[in-house]
Amino acid sequence: MIEIAAMIALGAASLAVLLNLYRLLAGPGIADRILALDTLTINAIALVVIFGILFGTGMYFEVALLFAMVGFLGTVALCKYLLRGNVIE
Amino acid sequence: MLLMAELVIAAFILGGAFFLLVGSFGLAKLPDTMRRLHGPTKSTTLGIGCLLIASMIHFLAERGAPSVHELLITLFLFLTAPVSAHMIAKAHILLDRPARRALPDTGQGDGWATLAAPSRTAGETAGRTRQRAV
Numbered sequence: 001m002i003e004i005a006a007m008i009a010l011g012a013a014s015l016a017v018l019l020n021l022y023r024l025l026a027g028p029g030i031a032d033r034i035l036a037l038d039t040l041t042i043n044a045i046a047l048v049v050i051f052g053i054l055f056g057t058g059m060y061f062e063v064a065l066l067f068a069m070v071g072f073l074g075t076v077a078l079c080k081y082l083l084r085g086n087v088i089e
Numbered sequence: 090m091l092l093m094a095e096l097v098i099a100a101f102i103l104g105g106a107f108f109l110l111v112g113s114f115g116l117a118k119l120p121d122t123m124r125r126l127h128g129p130t131k132s133t134t135l136g137i138g139c140l141l142i143a144s145m146i147h148f149l150a151e152r153g154a155p156s157v158h159e160l161l162i163t164l165f166l167f168l169t170a171p172v173s174a175h176m177i178a179k180a181h182i183l184l185d186r187p188a189r190r191a192l193p194d195t196g197q198g199d200g201w202a203t204l205a206a207p208s209r210t211a212g213e214t215a216g217r218t219r220q221r222a223v
Contacts, residue, residue: 005099009106016113023117031122031181038173039116039129042137046109049140053147061158068162072169079176
């Protein structure tokens with residue numbers, strides 16, 4: 001049962017990644033693209049977590065944690081650059 | 090594994106997948122940036138929280154020992170999602186002219202801090218005094 005649910009969740013997360021890629025390419029503003037990148041990172045974390053459940057290994061949690069940290073740092077750095085013209089003042 | 094645990098895990102996985110999909114659909118479908126912020130910040134965060142809870146119950150039922158990694162990831166994501174949404178909204182207000190015009194008055198002497206020019210004075214004077222002290 002868990003396998004079937006995980007397969008459905010994999011399909012849904014992949015569809016979500018495709019929708020994010022559409023917004024990343026088509027987004028009219030820079031803020032839209034940054035938001036799409038942020039959401040793309042969260043969806044990648046979801047995919048990693050589902051694969052961890054499916055394969056039954058706890059090896060993927062470090063990957064997910066690193067994805068979360070790098071995604072947050074990237075979003076904040078891009079926004080900070082847009083807001084202040086500089087990342088570290 | 091217990092049937093009950095399997096049912097709960099499958100329900101959490103399906104709920105998480107649904108909310109992930111709703112968040113990304115909102116990001117792709119909603120008409121302007123401020124409304125598009127709602128999908129990823131609320132729905133996607135809830136979805137990833139559900140998935141991580143499912144993962145936690147799964148490893149608890151499989152190995153008999155609770156795993157704390159998921160709690161760490163959940164805490165980090167739930168703390169950082171509002172911050173990044175706030176930063177993106179500020180950048181959008183600064184860059185988008187109609188959004189800037191639609192802002193209400195602050196009701197105080199100062200205007201919106203987001204729109205103020207980056208003030209060099211505070212940082213430079215601090216640097217200067219620090220240099221003098223050295």
